[in-house]
Amino acid sequence: MDLRTPPLFFLLLWFGLSQCTTKTASDQAAAPDSTVAFTQSLRPAWADSVGATAFPEGTAEFSVNDYGARADGTTLTTEAIQRAIDACAEQGGGLVTFRPGQYLTGSLFLKQGVHLRLDRGVTLLGSQNIADYPEIDTRVAGLEMRWPAALLNVLDQTHVAITGDGTVHAQGKPFWDYYWNLRREYEAKGLRxxxxxxxxxxxTLLVSNASDVTLRGLTLQQAGxxxxxxLYSDHVTVDGLVIRNNVDGHGPSTDGIDIDSSRWILVENCDIDCNDDNFCLKAGRDWDGLRVNRPTEYVVIRYCLSRKGGGLITFGSETSGGIRHVLAHDLQAKGTGIGLRFKSAMTRGGTVEDVHLQRITMDSVGTVxxxxxxxxxxxxxxxxxxxxTYETLPPHWKAMLTPVEPAERGIPQFxxxxxxxxxxxxxxxxxxxxxxxxxxxxxxxxWNLNIRAEEAGTIDYATGWTFRNVAIRTEEGDSLVVDHSEAMAW
Known part of the structure; x- marks a missing residue:
């Protein structure tokens, strides 16, 4: 199919049965059922059950300054802050607070019942020494391995909150520089x-194997x-975070919010400017991800803004465990690389399905x-x-090199x-x-897409697509080309 798009005015593509002059029998059979399915999809019943179901109830206050933390921005004060967190947890939970100032710290570990509150005027500065981030067992980019802990960690805990109008400045630029130098060396060896x-x-902030966690209101800057x-968590609320990673440069792989093999997650009212995917859903990579086989499911993302970055909302590329039951609505993209993004590879496997994307506006994106x-x-x-020599390789290299067998397991589905x-x-x-x-x-x-773009684009190897009230406008009048596809209803 070759759809010619006239220049300087809208081409209305009304994909209804009565408005197409050439239809196959399969097209005519598929369209009514898909319309019913679309109508029923507008508000999935499970969408009201996402997010944290409880908030830390303790009211006792534990000031980090009373435990020796210094707010001068240069003295490493990790141990003092951790003492306040531990004392709060040992006494049944409560508030961990800071007097105004800047606090230089390495990895901190939140405990059950602790509400870490960063008020306006408080800034946590991430240490630029990797030794201040002890290695833990975790998953990174779809692979389980040893990796430095985050700046703020909620590991194997319940009923935890991190909130406030303060700032977490991760000071990640030295880690960016290290990456780029190593990448140049590795690419020359075929090790991209x-x-x-x-x-x-x-x-910057890791929630792993945790439940009933609330993250609210913080400004997070310059992630390493x-x-x-x-990761591996359930019933988490992420509300009102402002992420600014393009501070003093553009860091590699500085994703905004990654939801990874987790379920019953609510993300709302967030504003992200980063240098990779802004809101991203993941579920493991290749052989290791298929071994773990944990899906991301029951996720709502709403009332959020994406600025610079790789994708307003991205599914993948780590899809091995499957991604399903997702509702994203009332979103904006301004200058984002891709709007709605689905990506995987032929060794990932997994199925991305039952995804609902509604009421989205985009301005100056790369691809809609x-x-x-x-x-x-x-x-x-x-x-x-x-x-x-294979035998002497690090364990994570061996995991990455382990083939998916049979190869068909590695074929993803959208x-x-x-x-x-x-x-x-x-x-x-x-x-x-x-x-x-x-x-x-x-x-x-x-359904109801109104797009103005330089090029119409391509659909290749698709089946069972339906279009209703889709308008595409291009400056040059190029064609939307559809090849190797079937049962396309318009």
Whole structure:
């Protein structure tokens, strides 16, 4: 199919049965059912059950200054802050507070019942010495391995909160520089696929194997790596965070909020400016992710703003455990690289399904909707160059090199995606959706899309897509090209 888009005015693509002159029998059979499914998808019943179900109840106050913390911004005060946290937990929970000032610290570990509150005028400064972040067992970029703890950690805990109008400045620039230097060295050796795992950089805030956790109101700056990572957790609320990672540069892989093999998660009222995916859902990578096999599911993301970054909302590329039951609505993207992004690789496996994306506006994004099952091959596929002995490799190298067997387990699937009420202006491309012969992009339903872009784009290897009231406008009148696809209802 070749849809010619006239220049300087809207081409209305009314994808209804009565408005298409050429229909196949499969098209006519599929369209009514998909319309019913779309209508029923607008508010999934599970969406009211996400987020933290409890908040720390203790009211006793534990000032870190009473435990020896100094607010001069230069004295490492990790131990004093940790003493206040431990004392609060030992006495049944309560508030850990700070007098105004700057506090230099390494990794801190929150405990059950603790509410860490950073009031206005309080800044936590992350140490720039990697030795101040002890290594822990965790998962990073889809792979379980030893890795530095985050600046703020909620590990194996319940009923924890981190809130306030204060700032967490991770001071991550030295970790960015280290990464870029190592990447240049590794790329010359054919090791692009492992450099992100060898360049150990601390995350800013990690919630792992935890439940009933609330993160609210903070401003987070200059993450060394990912900013907020919710891993193997349930019933977490992330509310009103402001993330500013493009401070004094543009750090690599400084994701905003990553939800990773977790469930019953609520993210709302957040404003993210970063240098990689802004709001991202993940579930493990390749052999290791398939071994763990834990999905991300029951997630609501709403009333959020994405500025610079790789994707307003991204699914993948770590898809091995599956991503399903997601509702994202009332979102904005301003200058973001990609708007709605689905990405995986042919060794990842997993299924992304039952995704509902509603009421979204975009201004000056790269591509409005992108889907690919063969994302970034130099990073996605692991091949050991000559000159290395397998037996002497680090464990995480061996995990990355372990093949997925049978190979069919590594083929990802994207299906049952519902996109409605999207307004996009000044985009580079409208749609870039490319599946493969072995895994077609299945049952994407687009309803009420109004897009202005330089190029219309491409749909390749898709099946069962439906379009209702979709308008695309391009400056040059190029074509939206659909190839190797079937049962497309318009």
């Amino acid at each position: 696929w492992i450099v992100d795992y060898d360049a150990k950089r601390p995350r 790596f990912w900013t907020v990572h919710v 909707l992108e889907a690919t099952v063969n994302w970034n091959p130099s990073y996605s596929y692991s091949t050991l160059p000559e000159g290395y 299906r049952d995606v519902f996109v409605s009420d999207v307004e996009a202006s000044y985009a580079d491309k409208a749609l870039v959706a490319i599946g493969a012969e072995a895994t077609r992009l299945e049952n994407f339903h687009l």
